[in-house]
Structures are given as C-alpha cells and as structure tokens.
Amino acid sequence: MTGASRHYVLAAGGTGGHLLPAFALATELERRGHHVALITDTRGAQIPGKPDFLPAHVIPAGRFGKNPLSWIKGIRAVLQGRRMALRLFDSFQPSAVVGFGGYPSLPTVLAAKSAGVPTVVHEQNAVLGRVNRLFARHVDAIATAYPEVERLDPKHSRKVHLVGNPVRAGVLSLRDEPFPPLGEEGLLRVLVTGGSQGARVLSEVVPDGLSMLPPALRQRLQVTQQCRPEDLDAVRERYRNHAIPAELATYFEDMSARLADAHLFIGRAGASTIAELTAVGRPAILIPLPIATDDHQAANARELAKAGGARVIRQERFNAKELAKQIKALADNPQGLGRAAHAAWNCGRPRAVEDLADLVESFGGADMMDVIRVGGNNARGASQGLPAGQGAVRESAE
Incomplete structure (x- = not known):
C-alpha cells in the first residue's frame, strides 16, 4: 500500500x-x-x-x-x-x-x-x-x-x-524465461489462435500454408491451434492429410504454457494478443481483423512489425502461398526466429x-504525477537466443 x-x-x-x-x-x-x-x-x-x-x-x-x-x-x-x-x-x-x-x-x-x-x-x-x-x-x-x-x-x-x-500475471512471469531452444533439426512449435470472428480464415489457410513449406522444415512442425467447434473436424482432417502433427481445441486453459513453448505465433492483432507477445518475446505472423473498428488491429501491429518482431499479412492477401513464404523467411534458420523474438521482447511494457x-x-492523494510517457525496457540479449548486446534495445524516448 x-x-x-x-x-x-x-x-x-x-x-x-x-x-x-x-x-x-x-x-x-x-x-x-x-x-x-x-x-x-x-x-x-x-x-x-x-x-x-x-x-x-x-x-x-x-x-x-x-x-x-x-x-x-x-x-x-x-x-x-x-x-x-x-x-x-x-x-x-x-x-x-x-x-x-x-x-x-x-x-x-x-x-x-x-x-x-x-x-x-x-x-x-x-x-x-x-x-x-x-x-x-x-x-x-x-x-x-x-x-x-x-x-x-x-x-x-x-x-x-x-x-x-496490462497482461495476465501468468504470462508476465515468462518474460525472463529464455526463448525455447531451436536447433536445426529440433521441433518447430507453432501456436495458432484467433477470436470467434477470425478463427475460420485461420482454419482454412494455416494447414495448407504449413503444408507448402520445404520438406525439411515441414517435418519439424508441431502445431497447436484453437478452432471454432464447427471447424474442428475439417481442420483435423487437413492436418492429417498433410501428415503434420497438430493438437486442436476450441479453448486451451493453459494458454500461458502454450505461449511459453511456442517458437512462432500466427493469429489476429488484438491489443491483448500484442501485449502478451511482446511481454514474453515471441515472433509472430499477424493477420489483422479487417472489420475491426477504424482498422485498429492493423495499427496495433505496426510497432511490432516495424521493430522486426512480426510480419503482417492483410486478410485480402492471406493465402497458403503467402503464409508459407512469410514463415520460411522467419524460420529458415534459428537465428532469424531468435532475432524476431528479441525484437518483440524489446517492444514489451x-x-x-x-x-x-x-x-x-495520483488522483485523490498527492498532486498529479508525470507518469512514464515512454516506457523504457531493460536490455537483454542471451536469454532471447542472442549473444549479449545483439539486437537494438528501445530506449526511453523522452
């Protein structure tokens, strides 16, 4: 107190x-x-x-x-x-x-x-x-x-x-955990989620996009995907046909643990999603909801994308071929994902x-304080899969 x-x-x-x-x-x-x-x-x-x-x-x-x-x-x-x-x-x-x-x-x-x-x-x-x-x-x-x-x-x-x-305490507690190790032959864990308005397009595009990755990359995939109840069977069949291991559910109670294990996130660009990705430091491919009021999800993604922590695909261009192209650009080598993770972490508040x-x-007590106008972030390198000092750290701008 x-x-x-x-x-x-x-x-x-x-x-x-x-x-x-x-x-x-x-x-x-x-x-x-x-x-x-x-x-x-x-x-x-x-x-x-x-x-x-x-x-x-x-x-x-x-x-x-x-x-x-x-x-x-x-x-x-x-x-x-x-x-x-x-x-x-x-x-x-x-x-x-x-x-x-x-x-x-x-x-x-x-x-x-x-x-x-x-x-x-x-x-x-x-x-x-x-x-x-x-x-x-x-x-x-x-x-x-x-x-x-x-x-x-x-x-x-x-x-x-x-x-x-603000983000959930369970997610924030992961901030100082290292980015999951990713060797050249290790599993590449992909987490896919979407709101009720967004899950269907993700269910239709993501399995086919993952199937178009080069065989060496595709064979390393382990997917966790949240789907609408009515889409579960069809999505499960798509992954089965592509021989890609996938765990599907309409809701995951242990979402914090899923995020902790993920090497790559694919989903919408809601404010809470961006806050959690940047709190933990996870690279992402974001598909802003096109009907969001004032196109605010596209605006939400802008800072993270500019920093190098995410790639943005507008829904009108979101197809299997484009998704595969963006995943390959991020995941072709462990260093690429590690750098993107570090960039995302640096955007966290x-x-x-x-x-x-x-x-x-500051209201009802002492005089109005000048609360932080731009939040600074403490630098970190090695714990996000990078040598100390590598990657730009965002300093307080004022």
Missing part, C-alpha cells in the same frame, strides 16, 4: 479487450490497499477472470447504430446508466473513475464529470476508440498502450501517458499495470 486507502471505480465494455486490463488494474489497486468497484454491462458481468473481491455493477449503456431512430433508445439508456452510476458514487465516494472504453464507460464517465470526480481513460488499441475519443477533451488523463495513437488530437498531448497494456496504477493513484 502506497498511502491512505481510497476508492476507485472502473468502467469497461463487455469484451475481454476492455475488461482484462480493468481486472489487472483492479488487482493491483487492491494489492495496494484500495477499494475498487466495476461498472459494466450484462455481457461483461459474465466474462471469466473477474477477481473475487471486485463487485460488478451492471448498468444500461445504450448503443448507437447507423439508424438515427435507434439513438432515442440509446440516449435514454445512457441517461439511466448515468443516474445509476451517480447513486453508486454517492455511497462509494470514488477518488477517481477509470474508463476502459466500450459503451458502459459512456454513462459512467458522464456521471463522474457531473459529480466532479477526476477521470482517466485507458486506450488499449493504437487507434483511439469512439467513447475515449468523445471524452478526450474532458478527462484528466489519457493512458495509452502505444507511442503513436491515431485519432488522438495532438492538443491533448499534455495529458497523455504511455503505460502499455512489463510495468504497464504498475504505471497505470501509479497514474490512477
């Missing part, structure tokens, strides 16, 4: 991308001796992983579609949610409210502004989300996960703090949850 116990309210939409960072922050604030409450929607209340100590308050959030006639219903829901949030504030007396994006953040942050409660928003993606964009002018601080965030007006730069995306908690704690 870093000072007097205080109360904080976190608000997040009902998806893992919004809620997982909120859960991580709640755990860190509780560890420091504070009391935390969560405001979310009905979907969010059912997401696994919520800490037992964290009470969840479900409010109507309102949705605004393309049809303006639906906005009337949405506005009513927002106003009702704002009233409910204000009633919680009356009893809970928060020192600050933290919005993680998504519709429930809208009435909650509105309530905080009307009640004079300090506000912070955290943006997980490399494009400022709609709700966070709406409040950027009015909040007291904007925490970001990337050095460059699109749709963020430069005039708000004084209140922007680069903290990163392992102190994300601590830096975000420091920023939030």
Whole structure:
C-alpha cells in the first residue's frame, strides 16, 4: 500500500479487450490497499477472470447504430446508466473513475464529470476508440498502450501517458524465461489462435500454408491451434492429410504454457494478443481483423512489425502461398526466429499495470504525477537466443 486507502471505480465494455486490463488494474489497486468497484454491462458481468473481491455493477449503456431512430433508445439508456452510476458514487465516494472504453464507460464517465470526480481513460488499441475519443477533451488523463495513437488530437498531448497494456500475471512471469531452444533439426512449435470472428480464415489457410513449406522444415512442425467447434473436424482432417502433427481445441486453459513453448505465433492483432507477445518475446505472423473498428488491429501491429518482431499479412492477401513464404523467411534458420523474438521482447511494457496504477493513484492523494510517457525496457540479449548486446534495445524516448 502506497498511502491512505481510497476508492476507485472502473468502467469497461463487455469484451475481454476492455475488461482484462480493468481486472489487472483492479488487482493491483487492491494489492495496494484500495477499494475498487466495476461498472459494466450484462455481457461483461459474465466474462471469466473477474477477481473475487471486485463487485460488478451492471448498468444500461445504450448503443448507437447507423439508424438515427435507434439513438432515442440509446440516449435514454445512457441517461439511466448515468443516474445509476451517480447513486453508486454517492455511497462509494470514488477518488477517481477509470474508463476502459466500450459503451458502459459512456454513462459512467458522464456521471463522474457531473459529480466532479477526476477521470482517466485507458486506450488499449493504437487507434483511439469512439467513447475515449468523445471524452478526450474532458478527462484528466489519457493512458495509452502505444507511442503513436491515431485519432488522438495532438492538443491533448499534455495529458497523455504511455503505460502499455496490462497482461495476465501468468504470462508476465515468462518474460525472463529464455526463448525455447531451436536447433536445426529440433521441433518447430507453432501456436495458432484467433477470436470467434477470425478463427475460420485461420482454419482454412494455416494447414495448407504449413503444408507448402520445404520438406525439411515441414517435418519439424508441431502445431497447436484453437478452432471454432464447427471447424474442428475439417481442420483435423487437413492436418492429417498433410501428415503434420497438430493438437486442436476450441479453448486451451493453459494458454500461458502454450505461449511459453511456442517458437512462432500466427493469429489476429488484438491489443491483448500484442501485449502478451511482446511481454514474453515471441515472433509472430499477424493477420489483422479487417472489420475491426477504424482498422485498429492493423495499427496495433505496426510497432511490432516495424521493430522486426512480426510480419503482417492483410486478410485480402492471406493465402497458403503467402503464409508459407512469410514463415520460411522467419524460420529458415534459428537465428532469424531468435532475432524476431528479441525484437518483440524489446517492444514489451512489463510495468504497464504498475504505471497505470501509479497514474490512477495520483488522483485523490498527492498532486498529479508525470507518469512514464515512454516506457523504457531493460536490455537483454542471451536469454532471447542472442549473444549479449545483439539486437537494438528501445530506449526511453523522452
């Protein structure tokens, strides 16, 4: 605990991308001796992983579609949610409210502004989300996960703090583990995952792409792939026909261990995925979800790709031949994968949850701190499969 116990309210939409960072922050604030409450929607209340100590308050959030006639219903829901949030504030007396994006953040942050409660928003993606964009002018601080965030007006730069995306403790604990040994004849372990909207294209392309690798490389493959339930049998048959060993499931409970063993990741470029890849240091081939709002997954992948830790294939070009080409370019020799792993590791921000908690704690206590504006990373070489000193280490830019 870093000072007097205080109360904080976190608000997040009902998806893992919004809620997982909120859960991580709640755990860190509780560890420091504070009391935390969560405001979310009905979907969010059912997401696994919520800490037992964290009470969840479900409010109507309102949705605004393309049809303006639906906005009337949405506005009513927002106003009702704002009233409910204000009633919680009356009893809970928060020192600050933290919005993680998504519709429930809208009435909650509105309530905080009307009640004079300090506000912070955290943006997980490399494009400022709609709700966070709406409040950027009015909040007291904007925490970001990337050095460059699109749709963020430069005039708000004084209140922007680069903290990163918090990741699960089980994943973060792997950060100082070495990149798995990869000899010229050893197994090449490939991990493939995708969200519910992305798993099908991965199921259709990845087995055939792996089958097009040179025989010497193909014979070393060991694949772990997450699939939709309705795709499992077809994908299993594809791998069987290609004589490629593959373990398939709709969900892996031990995903941290799978990531620890992987030499190469293939999947989408969601914010949580990028945060975990860079926390552990795993090279990747990323296929951004083309229907993501504001094409934010492509923006998420940009920093990692520029550093050399990932290759990006847009979905319109994602076919078996292109995938095989990119895998071969990465995996032709162990040093190539090792360098990419080191580059990914250097993009990680392992102190994300601590830096975000420091920023939030600065409200209701001491004067506002200037929390890290660009997170530095401690250098490492040999533990990522490189000689000490090899590979560029990202220094603090300010």
